[in-house]
Amino acid sequence: MADISSETQPVPQHDILHGKRLLLIVGGGIAAYKCLDLIRRLKERHMQVRCILTKGGRQFVTPLSLSSLSGEKVYEDLFSLTDEAEMGHIRLSREADLVLVAPATADLMAKMATGQADDLATTALLATDKPVMIAPSMNTMMWQHPATRRNLDTLIRDGVRIIDPGAGDLACGEVGAGRLAEVPDLIAAIEGFFLDRFPHSALRGKHVLITAGPTREPLDPVRYIANRSSGKQGYALAAALVERGAKVTLVSGPTDLPCPAGVRRVDVETARDMLAACEAALPADAAICVAAVADWRPEDCAGNKIKKQDGAAPVLRLTENPDILKTLCARPKDRPALVIGFAAETEKIAEHARAKRLRKGCDWIVANDVSFTDGQSVMGADHNRVLLITPEEEFSWPETSKTDIARQLAEKIDHYFMQNQNKD
Numbered sequence: 001m002a003d004i005s006s007e008t009q010p011v012p013q014h015d016i017l018h019g020k021r022l023l024l025i026v027g028g029g030i031a032a033y034k035c036l037d038l039i040r041r042l043k044e045r046h047m048q049v050r051c052i053l054t055k056g057g058r059q060f061v062t063p064l065s066l067s068s069l070s071g072e073k074v075y076e077d078l079f080s081l082t083d084e085a086e087m088g089h090i091r092l093s094r095e096a097d098l099v100l101v102a103p104a105t106a107d108l109m110a111k112m113a114t115g116q117a118d119d120l121a122t123t124a125l126l127a128t129d130k131p132v133m134i135a136p137s138m139n140t141m142m143w144q145h146p147a148t149r150r151n152l153d154t155l156i157r158d159g160v161r162i163i164d165p166g167a168g169d170l171a172c173g174e175v176g177a178g179r180l181a182e183v184p185d186l187i188a189a190i191e192g193f194f195l196d197r198f199p200h201s202a203l204r205g206k207h208v209l210i211t212a213g214p215t216r217e218p219l220d221p222v223r224y225i226a227n228r229s230s231g232k233q234g235y236a237l238a239a240a241l242v243e244r245g246a247k248v249t250l251v252s253g254p255t256d257l258p259c260p261a262g263v264r265r266v267d268v269e270t271a272r273d274m275l276a277a278c279e280a281a282l283p284a285d286a287a288i289c290v291a292a293v294a295d296w297r298p299e300d301c302a303g304n305k306i307k308k309q310d311g312a313a314p315v316l317r318l319t320e321n322p323d324i325l326k327t328l329c330a331r332p333k334d335r336p337a338l339v340i341g342f343a344a345e346t347e348k349i350a351e352h353a354r355a356k357r358l359r360k361g362c363d364w365i366v367a368n369d370v371s372f373t374d375g376q377s378v379m380g381a382d383h384n385r386v387l388l389i390t391p392e393e394e395f396s397w398p399e400t401s402k403t404d405i406a407r408q409l410a411e412k413i414d415h416y417f418m419q420n421q422n423k424d
């Protein structure tokens with residue numbers, strides 16, 4: 001396994017919650033007020049929070065305070081024509097990375113355990129394909145009642161994660177277990193969920209090198225040759241691999257994207273800088289070259305801004321850039337065990353990509369079918385359509401988001417290391 005622990009450069013650690021989407025279902029308990037602070041803290045960390053407010057919840061907090069803090073519309077009614085037209089309850093339940101019920105009342109827990117769906121909250125909970133977490137809050141006797149214990153057991157068996165209530169003074173005047181967990185504990189549970197989604201990942205601790213974005217090849221101090229690559233696919237892949245516990249070094253050309261949580265990013269401009277940064281990052285267990293590296297650069301970079309001369313346009317002489325993918329594949333001593341290239345193709349996609357895999361010497365190649373956009377560039381778009389080619393198999397993934405493609409590819413890479421872990 002590669003070791004990057006001796007790294008001396010500062011490691012930009014970004015927030016694991018950044019950009020993650022939470023569907024928060026606010027139930028009817030006095031502790032609902034804690035949700036306001038929770039939303040505030042999560043928003044500070046750039047999480048997207050969308051709320052469903054139950055009828056009971058509305059007795060304790062207003063939709064206005066939830067929407068002011070979350071910056072999103074608050075959903076309340078299952079049969080609202082406007083809500084359904086704008087965001088159906090199924091979509092609402094799916095467009096999240098995690099669903100949190102807080103406070104989860106005894107009534108809500110009972111409904112969840114028995115699969116009832118008589119309002120928007122319970123319907124979304126039944127319709128969701130996303131992980132669900134509940135933070136129970138109720139009177140001690142209710143919490144300890146055999147009916148609640150039975151429901152809790154059922155929910156745990158169904159895969160629902162529980163944020164245990166704390167003990168102390170309860171709003172009803174009694175003392176005991178049943179207080180909604182405090183906001184820092186709720187946040188710790190959410191963080192824990194995102195940090196530990198793949199407990200059996202073979203990528204845990206593996207070092208993965210990724211190149212992403214365009215390169216800029218300078219002509220003079222103010223001008224350069226570049227391309228339209230946004231870096232989205234490479235960044236999404238970095239995030240998907242970190243989710244599985246990999247240590248990711250992202251060697252990135254200039255992009256506008258925030259560095260994904262937990263990724264070590266090295267910023268570069270030119271192809272030669274990108275190669276040098278990749279070589280410096282070795283050893284790595286895997287290398288994935290997603291960057292759109294300029295094939296050529298101006299032969300000379302003028303020391304001063306090239307002046308306009310009447311009637312005489314300058315002639316640009318270009319010279320070839322190093323091929324980073326090919327160079328990494330040919331490293332005699334520290335070639336990463338798995339090297340993956342990307343290829344943008346418009347025709348004979350599989351045929352061209354297969355040939356490219358052999359020419360470059362990489363193990364797998366991911367062919368972007370850039371023809372599906374009808375002339376629009378896949379560069380900068382949020383969607384992609386790809387074909388993954390390995391020596392043994394080929395997988396065609398229909399058009400989907402770059403995030404989805406990243407997750408599917410991360411799963412394949414995880415599987416590769418799983419199968420090969422005894423051969424190390």
Ligand code: C5P
Nearest residue numbers: 289290291293322323324325341342343
């Ligand atoms: O040859 P072509 O540019 O089509 O190959 C694409 C693949 O090669 C991508 O994985 C890209 O990141 C990589 N590449 C590279 N260095 C270059 C050119 C391409 O790493 N100079």
